[in-house]
Every structure is written in structure tokens, then in C-alpha cells.
Amino acid sequence: MKLDTLRHSASHxxxxxxxxxxxxxxxxxxxxxxxxxxxxxxxxxxxxxEDLPRIEKKMREIIKKNYKFExxxxxxxxxxxxxxxxxETYKLELIDELEDGEISIYKDGDFIDLCxxxxxxxxxEIGHFKLLNVAGAYWRGSEKNPQLTRIYATAFETKKELxxxxxxxxxxxxxxxxxxxxxGYFSMHQEVGPGLVVxxxxxxxxxxxxxxxLKNEHLRRGYQMVLGPHIMKxxxxxxSGHADFYKENMYFFDIEGQEYVVKPMNCPAHILVYASKxxxxxxxPIRFFELGTVYRHEKSGVLHGLLRVRGFTQDDAHIxxxxxxxxxxxxxxxxxxxxxxxxxxxxxxEYEVSTRPEKYIGLEHDWDNAEKILIQSLEAExxxxxxxxxxxxxxxxxxxxxxxxxxxxxxxxxxxxCDFALPERFDLSYIDNQGKKQRPVxxxxxxxxxxxxxxxxxxxxYDFDLPLWLxxxxxxxxxxxxxxxxxxxxxxxxxxxxxxxxVDLNNETLGNKIRKAQQxxxxxxxxxxxxxxxxxxxxxxxxKKGDLGNINLDEFVKVLAEDLxxxx
Numbered sequence: 001m002k003l004d005t006l007r008h009s010a011s012h013x014x015x016x017x018x019x020x021x022x023x024x025x026x027x028x029x030x031x032x033x034x035x036x037x038x039x040x041x042x043x044x045x046x047x048x049x050e051d052l053p054r055i056e057k058k059m060r061e062i063i064k065k066n067y068k069f070e071x072x073x074x075x076x077x078x079x080x081x082x083x084x085x086x087x088e089t090y091k092l093e094l095i096d097e098l099e100d101g102e103i104s105i106y107k108d109g110d111f112i113d114l115c116x117x118x119x120x121x122x123x124x125e126i127g128h129f130k131l132l133n134v135a136g137a138y139w140r141g142s143e144k145n146p147q148l149t150r151i152y153a154t155a156f157e158t159k160k161e162l163x164x165x166x167x168x169x170x171x172x173x174x175x176x177x178x179x180x181x182x183x184g185y186f187s188m189h190q191e192v193g194p195g196l197v198v199x200x201x202x203x204x205x206x207x208x209x210x211x212x213x214l215k216n217e218h219l220r221r222g223y224q225m226v227l228g229p230h231i232m233k234x235x236x237x238x239x240s241g242h243a244d245f246y247k248e249n250m251y252f253f254d255i256e257g258q259e260y261v262v263k264p265m266n267c268p269a270h271i272l273v274y275a276s277k278x279x280x281x282x283x284x285p286i287r288f289f290e291l292g293t294v295y296r297h298e299k300s301g302v303l304h305g306l307l308r309v310r311g312f313t314q315d316d317a318h319i320x321x322x323x324x325x326x327x328x329x330x331x332x333x334x335x336x337x338x339x340x341x342x343x344x345x346x347x348x349x350e351y352e353v354s355t356r357p358e359k360y361i362g363l364e365h366d367w368d369n370a371e372k373i374l375i376q377s378l379e380a381e382x383x384x385x386x387x388x389x390x391x392x393x394x395x396x397x398x399x400x401x402x403x404x405x406x407x408x409x410x411x412x413x414x415x416x417x418c419d420f421a422l423p424e425r426f427d428l429s430y431i432d433n434q435g436k437k438q439r440p441v442x443x444x445x446x447x448x449x450x451x452x453x454x455x456x457x458x459x460x461x462y463d464f465d466l467p468l469w470l471x472x473x474x475x476x477x478x479x480x481x482x483x484x485x486x487x488x489x490x491x492x493x494x495x496x497x498x499x500x501x502x503v504d505l506n507n508e509t510l511g512n513k514i515r516k517a518q519q520x521x522x523x524x525x526x527x528x529x530x531x532x533x534x535x536x537x538x539x540x541x542x543x544k545k546g547d548l549g550n551i552n553l554d555e556f557v558k559v560l561a562e563d564l565x566x567x568x
Contacts, residue, residue, distance in 0.1 A: 003155075006120060006157065007032035012115070013059050013062050013108070014055065015027055015039045016109070018043075018055060021055065022043055022044070025041055026042035027039070027040075027041065027042075029090075035165070036155065037154070040150050049133060053131075056129075062123055063123045066123060068108065068121065069122060071106055073104050074102070129154065129162070130154055130155075134151055136301065138299075175459075176305075177305055180202075180464075184201065184202045185200055194310070195298055195300075195310030195311065197312075206466075210455065214448065217336075218315075224286070226289065227290055228263065230262060230295075239426060240271075240426075241425065274428060275427075278431065279320075279431070287317060287318075288319075293313045294313075296310060312451065314449060319333075320442055327373055330418070333443070333445050336447060341403055346461070353397065354389075355371055355387065355392055355397050356392055361425070366421070367420075369420070374397055393417050393444075396419035399416040405460060465523075467566075468523050468560070473520070474523055475522070475524045475525075475560075476504055476525050477502070478504050479528045480510050480528060488526075491526065491528070524542055526540060526541075540556055
């Protein structure tokens with residue numbers, strides 16, 4: 001049994017249950033998705049989270065009746081009449097867009113839905129399911145359309161699979177990176193606008209640690225730093241094709257009668273740097289790198305903490321090379337991704353090749369060659385991959401590399417896009433060994449992708465218990481008495497040259513200070529009282545290993561150095 005078929009069948013039963021329980025319900029769509037399914041409803045009255053158990057109960061009644069999923073094919077005109085009689089205006093809109101000919105519908109009991117299938121044989125084959133939550137969703141994803149009620153759910157063949165998944169969801173809730181609001185990492189404000197991050201000291205420091213690491217890794221691999229402006233005239237985005245293919249995600253504004261754009265991408269500035277002088281084949285490959293902040297008009301309904309924002313910074317690079325250098329450069333990027341991710345504690349990956357979309361720029365044979373080279377590069381590295389049909393960027397196919405976190409969830413971070421089209425549009429060239437002009441190829445690539453998103457993934461992966469090298473506060477001194485405060489400041493001053501140290505001078509009990517440090521996931525606590533002053537020692541408590549006993553400062557430094565060697 002295919003899980004998608006099971007889940008799509010369950011979505012029909014959920015729609016059937018909702019229609020039987022509420023008046024004047026109009027149906028949107030109800031697809032299976034990764035890890036579950038959903039259905040969209042237009043209702044006169046709201047559905048709340050507390051209503052979900054009642055809907056589940058009704059679904060079980062339907063399942064128990066063992067209704068057959070029966071497929072029928074009817075003409076387009078018949079489908080229009082049928083769904084007009086059912087007052088299903090959203091289904092009528094979908095039917096209008098279908099080609100003339102036979103249209104499939106599915107029935108189970110007295111429920112009818114527009115659907116191409118497939119489905120299970122009967123409702124009784126639906127195994128174990130759970131309705132998860134309620135959300136708002138605009139019809140067809142457009143804010144200009146009515147907002148519908150979306151019920152998210154999941155289903156599995158066995159109870160164990162369902163229980164395991166629900167347990168992972170609970171663990172994911174515990175790890176939610178948005179706890180960073182309370183722990184002093186970042187915040188978001190109505191006064192600033194949705195999807196725009198305000199960094200607090202811990203978050204700004206963590207971001208800086210990630211950025212500094214990425215800069216060093218790029219420079220030692222032969223990348224050159226460049227930097228483009230945050231706004232550019234709209235003309236350059238028309239040349240690149242973004243104004244035609246990406247317009248709904250861009251911010252346009254006027255300065256003295258000239259149209260400008262807040263940059264959604266970094267590539268045009270890198271292209272201008274390349275084009276600023278004559279390039280020789282001996283210069284290639286050229287690798288330009290920028291930690292470029294970009295702004296994209298994401299719909300408010302998809303914004304989510306750091307994971308989906310409107311303003312973010314990418315570790316963006318563009319590689320200009322000859323065609324015969326492409327595979328070596330792509331393989332080099334794949335190796336780069338794996339080396340970086342291993343240092344951040346990720347070693348499990350998924351690869352996906354996305355091919356030519358319906359709307360694209362460039363020549364078809366160039367697309368075919370680009371797709372072939374991407375696939376050959378993954379094969380050369382011995383990596384298995386999936387093909388994601390028609391989901392490439394408008395200028396080229398791509399490899400997406402997904403990392404798996406501690407809960408086994410995949411996160412798409414790294415991307416490698418192979419582009420023959422933009423070098424053509426911007427008339428880029430190099431001089432070959434015969435003295436003739438040739439067209440370079442361009443690779444767009446990120447390693448971690450959005451720094452904001454990657455920070456969110458890191459915080460959830462580690463449940464805020466970050467490795468010592470990434471912890472914003474590595475050591476917190478906890479003086480027990482006022483006499484110990486001076487000693488704590490002295491020790492802190494010695495450690496501060498290498499490590500990030502705080503001294504807790506609050507007038508609280510030691511127990512409260514320890515609990516607070518544990519809640520904030522501080523890697524090391526140093527407890528100082530009269531005994532430590534007398535013996536010139538430190539009482540060390542490790543978040544991971546517990547009480548390490550009383551040791552002198554030199555011994556503690558050795559413990560810290562050993563911890564730093566193991567970055568994960």
C-alpha cells in the first residue's frame with residue numbers, strides 16, 4: 001500500500017466528516033503531503049483545535065461503515081452540473097481549468113469529490129490517523145482570494161508508526177527554536193514588520209560565529225570576497241529575468257522617477273564584478289563569495305520564526321568557469337557542503353536534482369547538458385539522489401542537499417544551480433587559448449543557505465545545547481557569597497581572553513543560579529565559595545557530564561580545550 005494513497009483517502013474521509021457535521025461547507029483541495037495530508041474548507045462557522053476529536057470520532061464512524069471508494073468518469077459539462085448542484089464553487093473553478101474530455105470523480109457513501117485518485121479499495125482500509133491542527137490558508141495561495149480553514153492531519157499503516165511520528169512531533173515542540181525569544185537570542189515585532197528579525201546579544205553572537213567560520217572556510221578554498229548594494233535599478237533585474245519570473249517576491253520602489261528593487265538575489269552584482277574587466281581562460285574558475293542580505297516578499301501565512309523570513313543573509317557564491325571545469329567545480333561544492341555540515345554536527349544527507357520548469361530562460365540543449373552534468377557529479381561522488389521534475393530555477397537546474405537533524409527531519413540548506421542562461425543575457429566572456437571569445441558557465445551555490453534558517457535548524461537540532469564552539473555563553477561563574485564575587489571576576493578576566501564568560505552577580509540562591517544556567521543551556525558552570533577561595537580551585541559543573549569536582553584553573557583550561565577540539 002502506498003502511503004500517499006492511504007493519506008489521500010483519509011483526506012476524503014475527513015472532508016466527508018466535516019461536511020456531515022457543519023452547514024454550508026464548501027470544499028477546497030485535500031492532497032497528501034510529506035508526513036500527512038490536509039483539506040481546506042470554506043465554512044460559516046470556525047473550526048477550533050478542540051473540535052478535532054469530534055471530527056476524528058465522525059471519521060472513525062465513516063471508516064467503520066466500509067464504504068467503497070468508487071471511481072466514475074464523466075464529461076466536463078456533467079462535472080459542472082454535478083458540482084453546481086452541490087454548490088461547490090471552488091471545485092467548479094478547478095473544473096473550468098481542466099481540459100475538455102473525461103473527468104474523474106470519487107464516491108464513498110453519499111460523499112462525492114472531484115479527484116484523479118488513486119484511492120484505497122474502501123474506507124475500512126484506512127489504518128491509523130490523527131488530526132493535528134487548524135490553520136488559515138488562502139485559496140490557491142493568493143492573498144487576493146478567500147481565506148479557508150485548513151485541517152492538517154497524518155496517517156500511517158500501523159499504530160507504532162503513528163505513535164513514533166506523534167512522539168517526534170512532541171519532541172519537535174520541545175525543541176522549537178522560537179524559545180529563543182525568551183532565551184535572549186532574537187525577537188520579532190509588529191513595529192518592525194512580519195518576517196524581520198531583531199537579534200539580541202546571544203543571537204547576534206551565534207550569527208557572528210557562524211558567519212566568521214563560513215568566511216574562513218571560503219577564503220581558504222580560493223573564493224574571493226565581493227559585496228553588492230542592497231538596492232539596484234530595476235533594469236538589471238529585467239536583464240536577469242527576475243522581473244519576469246520572480247516579480248511577486250520582489251520589493252519595487254521609486255527614487256526620483258527611477259524604479260529600484262530591494263535585492264532578492266546577489267547574482268547580478270557578482271556578474272558585474274566578473275564583467276568589469278577582460279577575463280582569460282587562465283583566470284577560470286573564478287569564485288566570488290558574499291554574505292549577502294536579501295529581501296523577499298514571502299506571504300505572511302508561511303512566515304515561521306527564523307525558518308521562513310522576509311529578510312535574510314545567504315552564504316552566496318557564484319563560480320564562473322569553462323564547460324570542461326563544471327563537473328570538478330560541482331563535486332568540489334558537494335565536498336565543501338559535507339565538510340561544513342560535519343563541523344556543525346550533520347552527517348546524514350538527501351540529494352535531489354530539480355529539472356527544467358515549465359517557464360524558463362535559455363536553450364533547451366543547454367538545460368539538458370546542465371542536468372546531465374549535475375547528475376554525473378552526484379554519481380562521481382557515489383551519492384544516491386531523487387529527481388524532482390520541473391522544479392529547477394528559471395535560469396537552470398539544481399541540486400538541493402538536505403541535512404537531517406537529530407529527529408530525522410530533512411532541512412534543505414545547500415543548493416547548486418547550473419546556469420548557461422545568465423552569462424548569455426549579460427554577454428559574459430573569456431578569452432580562450434586561441435585568443436577567441438568564449439561564453440563562461442555560471443554556478444550559483446550556497447552552503448548553509450539562509451543564515452537565519454540555519455540558526456533555527458541548529459537550535460532545534462541541539463535543543464539549544466550548542467557545542468562549546470557555538471555556545472554564545474560558554475562559562476558562567478556562580479559566586480556563592482559576596483566574598484567570592486571578587487574571586488569570580490578575577491578568574492573571569494583570565495578566561496575571557498579565550499572564552500566567552502559571564503559572572504552571575506545576582507542576589508539569588510545557588511540553586512536558582514544553577515537552574516537558570518541549566519535552562520539557558522550554559523555548557524559550564526563554575527561554582528565559587530569560601531573553600532574554592534581558600535584552595536584556589538574551581539568547582540566545575542558540566543551541562544552534559546554533571547559535577548566534575550574541584551580542579552585548578554590550568555586543569556579547567558585543559559577540559560575546555562579538549563571540548564573545543566570535538567566541535568560536534
